[in-house]
Amino acid sequence: MAKKKTGGAITIATWNVNSVRRMADALRHFTGQQAPDVIAMQETKVMDELFPRELFNELGYTHQAVAGQKMHHGVAIVSRVPFERSEALSWCGKQDKRHVSVTLPGNVELHNFYVPSGGDIPDPKLNEKFDHKLRFLDEMIAWSKRRRKMGVRAVLVGDLNIAPHENDVWSHKQLLKVVSHTPVETEAMARLYEAGAWVDAVRHIIPADKKLYSWWSYRSPDWDAADKGRRLDHVWVTPDLKTGVTHAAVERTMRGHSPASDHVPVMVKLETGA
DNA sequence: ATGGTGGGTACCCCA
Numbered sequence: 438m439a440k441k442k443t444g445g446a447i448t449i450a451t452w453n454v455n456s457v458r459r460m461a462d463a464l465r466h467f468t469g470q471q472a473p474d475v476i477a478m479q480e481t482k483v484m485d486e487l488f489p490r491e492l493f494n495e496l497g498y499t500h501q502a503v504a505g506q507k508m509h510h511g512v513a514i515v516s517r518v519p520f521e522r523s524e525a526l527s528w529c530g531k532q533d534k535r536h537v538s539v540t541l542p543g544n545v546e547l548h549n550f551y552v553p554s555g556g557d558i559p560d561p562k563l564n565e566k567f568d569h570k571l572r573f574l575d576e577m578i579a580w581s582k583r584r585r586k587m588g589v590r591a592v593l594v595g596d597l598n599i600a601p602h603e604n605d606v607w608s609h610k611q612l613l614k615v616v617s618h619t620p621v622e623t624e625a626m627a628r629l630y631e632a633g634a635w636v637d638a639v640r641h642i643i644p645a646d647k648k649l650y651s652w653w654s655y656r657s658p659d660w661d662a663a664d665k666g667r668r669l670d671h672v673w674v675t676p677d678l679k680t681g682v683t684h685a686a687v688e689r690t691m692r693g694h695s696p697a698s699d700h701v702p703v704m705v706k707l708e709t710g711a
Numbered sequence: 712a713t714g715g716t717g718g719g720t721a722c723c724c725c726a
Contacts, residue, residue, distance in 0.1 A: 455717080455718065455726080456717095456718055456719075459718075459719095480718090480726085482718070482719065507719090507720090508718090508719055508720070508724085508725085509719085509724085509725065509726090554725085554726060556725095556726095566725095654715085654716080654726095655715090655716040655717045655718095655726085656714075656715040656716045656717085657715075657716085658715080658716090696717095699716090699717080699726080
């Protein structure tokens with residue numbers, strides 16, 4: 438029997454593209470260079486009817502699960518390998534498109550999330566957006582506990598809009614009161630991590646003492662030299678998949694591509710046993 | 712302490 442193209446391994450990328458239609462050229466470049474099997478995108482900013490299916494067909498990503506809306510949010514998973522089912526869940530009783538999932542070969546669920554960014558003021562009483570972010574995380578915690586009890590093999594990816602550790606930000610001290618790195622957020626993320634027994638696949642490969650970012654603000658001139666980044670984009674796996682994680686990379690060069698998203702792709706190679 | 716840039720859309724919201 439012919440061996441599968443993936444050889445039992447699958448490469449998954451997560452990327453907040455900040456408008457999928459505008460990023461066609463960047464997506465061509467990225468897939469030409471890295472050719473991940475699966476791309477999970479956030480902030481596609483397009484209704485499903487207008488999603489650029491043909492672009493991804495051309496690039497070989499003919500399997501597509503989209504959950505978009507006009508203007509804001511929107512997530513999608515495109516794949517070179519077939520997936521079995523897809524589902525888009527609603528969170529916090531809102532219609533925001535912030536989740537889509539598929540079941541990959543090897544019976545591995547892939548969940549793609551776009552967590553609310555949380556606005557500017559890190560106080561849920563003064564800022565409804567921050568309150569929404571914390572409630573969204575609470576729902577993810579309850580959801581993770583249920584999945585864990587069910588024993589689901591899963592990969593959780595996405596723009597989680599939190600940089601959890603000191604070396605996930607350019608300055609731990611200077612960002613303690615900045616939304617994305619406040620203790621209330623990093624503690625919520627720690628609870629989420631615990632609730633699902635998640636393993637940070639990227640930090641499993643890249644040591645925790647190494648500075649690592651996936652996002653650089655548009656507002657910072659000379660992003661590369663200043664390097665005031667944050668690691669907001671994550672790939673987590675359930676414990677049974679931990680030893681299967683053999684490679685992880687952050688595609689920093691895509692931040693310098695024109696046009697650029699303010700986020701870059703984060704990739705993991707995973708042995709699924711498929 | 713402030714304002715800095717960018718996307719989508721429609722003269723302003725969101726990141």
